[in-house]
Amino acid sequence: MQHLIVSRLRSAGLSALLLSPVSYARQQEPVVPDLPTQLKILKQELAAQRAALDVLTHEVEAQRLRQRQRQRASSGTSLVAPGNAAQLDTQLEAQRGTGNGDGQAEPLASPQATEPLARRQTAAAGAVGRPPKRDTRPPAVAPLFEQPGVLTPRGKLVLEPSLQFGYSSSNRVALVGYTVIPALLIGLVDVRETKRNTFTAALTARTGVTNRLEAELKLPYVYRSDSAVSRELFTGTAIDRVFNTSGRAVGDAEYALRYQLNDGGADSPYFIGGFRFKSRTGRDPFDVVTDCTKRCVGENVSGTGLPLELPTGSGFFSVQPSLTWLFPSDPAVFFGSVSYLHSFKRSGISRLVLGGEREFIGEIKPGGVFGFNFGVGLALNDKASFSLGYDHNSIARTRQNGVPVAGSVRTQLGTLLLGYSYRLNEQRTLNVSVGAGLTRDTPDVSLTVRIPTNF
Known part of the structure; x- marks a missing residue:
């Protein structure tokens, strides 16, 4: 009987349970991961x-x-x-x-x-959402001044062709004689009116050495045209005399470095330090021919004393440190800078007069130029923006042989500037700025067009 039961269990597939209960229990355990x-x-x-x-x-x-x-x-x-x-x-x-x-x-x-x-x-x-990638550079504004606020990223190159036009006019009245009473003049009246037109085409290259350091090279080409309307001095004539002169040549090349001092942010300004060096590659003002037969100062003066060909350079090496700040306050960006231009003196200077002769001048030390500017930029949309600013420069007196030049005084130049910027595409931007002179010695109007292109 027992043998019959075992055989039936085997036929039902339960032999494993009867013959090996331990192995059956192991098969039923859950597998525990490592x-x-x-x-x-x-x-x-x-x-x-x-x-x-x-x-x-x-x-x-x-x-x-x-x-x-x-x-x-x-x-x-x-x-x-x-x-x-x-x-x-x-x-x-x-x-x-x-x-x-x-x-x-x-x-x-x-x-x-x-x-x-x-x-x-x-x-x-x-x-x-994933926010757009941003860097620590200052916000871009429509440029008004020579020093841009936004630095070029590392490894990038910006080529900026530009064209600048400036016009200025001045009137001069000189009384040559003496007065018997305040209302009576014995002598001549010298009246001169000068009109100046200046065109400067330049190519500027900027590259990012690092994300905080930028190097710049500027190569200008200058065309100048002056017209002087005057009466012949020491003669009793009622006919106006017009003296026209012009000059065109390469201007003074400039090299500049700018470094961003801090990261800035929404609640703190950005500070950018700059250093600019101006060379003497332009035509020297002491090498152009002056309209004087023998001398232009002292006795036996003959001629107008005006240059027959206008120079395109200053004739002096100069350095200019500067500090620029930008303070973002959405939707506006406030900006400004301070700078000082130092020109190195030259010794043994002589002026070229008619006949190929030279008149010895000596040592010339141009006055330093202290400048400051400030303004505000507003973004109209993602492509257009405009800026409004003021630029001021105070020029010290020029010295000759350690003594201030006769007639040289401190000059104040104030300009009101308005700039527009429009992004044409991802690589190019059109920048236009207009300046109006607020002081007598400042150019009456200036117009600058820039098209920076990114590579």
Whole structure:
């Protein structure tokens, strides 16, 4: 009977239960994963959650900062603190993988572990979006002055062709004689009117040595045309005399370096230090022929004393340190700078007069130029902006042989400037600035057109 029961159990497939109960119990136990592998997966998921939390935290901080800056709900040109943007980019890059103990990224262990991480990354990106990559450079404004505010990024090249036109006029009245009573003059009246036109075409190249250091080279070509209307001195004539002269040649080449001193931000200004060196590549004013037979000063003076051909350079080496600041306050950007131009003196100078003779002058030391400017720039949209500013220069007296030149006084030059900027495409921008002279010695009007091109 027992033998019959065993045979039936075998026929039913239960022989394993009767003959080997221990092996059957082992087959029914759940398979426990390897503990190190499970810890590794949990650590990766925890690191991914921390990265996503950091992204959300920094995005909330950036949103709060933008709300404080704008003070309104419109979406104009944003001036987000570059430091926060850089941190956001760093956190987003951290989502691509997690690090091990030695700081090297290691791949996820299994598709089951990577799938939750990918879902979290997609959800975080869909909720807050990836912010545009920003750098720590100052905001761009429509340029008004010679020193630009935005530095060229490292490895980039900017070629900027420009054309500048300036017009100025001046009147001079000289009384040659003596007065018997205040209302009676015995002598002649010398009246002169001078009109000057200046065209300067230049090619400027700027490159970023680092993200904070920029080098610049400027090569100008100058054309000048002067007209002087006067009465012949020491003669009793009622006929006006017109004296025309012009000159065209390469101007003084300039070299400049600019360095961004700090990162700045929404609540702090940007500071940029600059140093400019001006050469003597232009035509020297002491080498052009002057309309004097023998001498232009002293006794036996003959001629007008005016140059028969206009110079295109200053004739002196000069250096100019400067400090520029920009303060963003969305939607406006306030900017300004201070500078000082120092010209090195020259000794043994002589002037060329008619007949090829030279009149010895001696040592000439041009006066230093202290300058400052300030303005505000506004962005109209993502392509157009305009700026309004004021530029002032105070020129000290020129000295000859250590003594101030007769008739030389401190000169004040004040100019009101208005600039426009329009981005033509990703590489080119059109910049136009107009200046109006506010003092008698300042050019009446100046017009500058620039087209910087990025490479």
